[in-house]
Amino acid sequence: MKRTILPLMASMLLLLAVSSASAQLKRFSIGPYVEGGFPVGDLSETHNTGIGAGLNADIKLLAGFTATGSVGYMHFPGKDITLDNGVEAEVKSFDAIPVRLGLKYKLFSVLYAKVEAGTAHLTKEDAGTAFIVSPGVGVRILMFDIQGKYEAWFRDGSAGFLGVKASINF
Known part of the structure; x- marks a missing residue:
């Protein structure tokens, strides 16, 4: 349990430190998010739609680029299956604490493309860490952000899902 709480606490402290240091800048935003994960490939045969929530932050850089980071909690319920x-x-459900860092590029006005990478700290019996890669596109209008993405987790093979993530940024 300490192995999953420590990365979560460190990420939260980092986000809060950046938040307080950048409070005077309008180039920084932070806020909560919710997401749904629709399993594809082998994961779709063993698990149902996942749900998650967390906290994300954005820091505007130069020339349409934005650095982004998030930490959250994701749950995928298991399915009842028939073996060969x-x-x-x-199949047991699994829970994870994903920590992601990435880069967004504003394509035009409100549309952006993004790529993130990070780790998913698996909890319960499957304790361990998976590497995350997540490309996607999104729309940000004022403080509201919605994105569609594909997210792949690599650990003893791979698992992937199509995701929809909605957030409010302050």
Whole structure:
């Protein structure tokens, strides 16, 4: 449990430190998000739609670029499946604490493309860490941000999902 709480606390402290240091700048925003993850590939055969929430921050850079970071919690419930030998089995759900850093590029007006990478700290019996890669596109209008993405987690193979993430940035 300490292995999953420590990265979460460190990320939150980093976001708060950057927030207080940049409070006078209008180039910084921070806020909560919610997301849904729709499994694809092998993950879709064993798990249902995932849900998550967390905190993200953006720092505007030069020439349409924005640095972004987030920390949150994600839950994917398991499915009841039939094995090849006809036996019914219940796949356990899994939970993770994803920590992502990335870069957004404003394509025009409100539309942007983004790529993020990071780690997902798996909790419960599957404790460990997965590497995250997540490209996507989004729309930001004033303080509201919605994005569509593909997110891949690599650990003893790969798992992926299509995601929708909505946030409010202050």
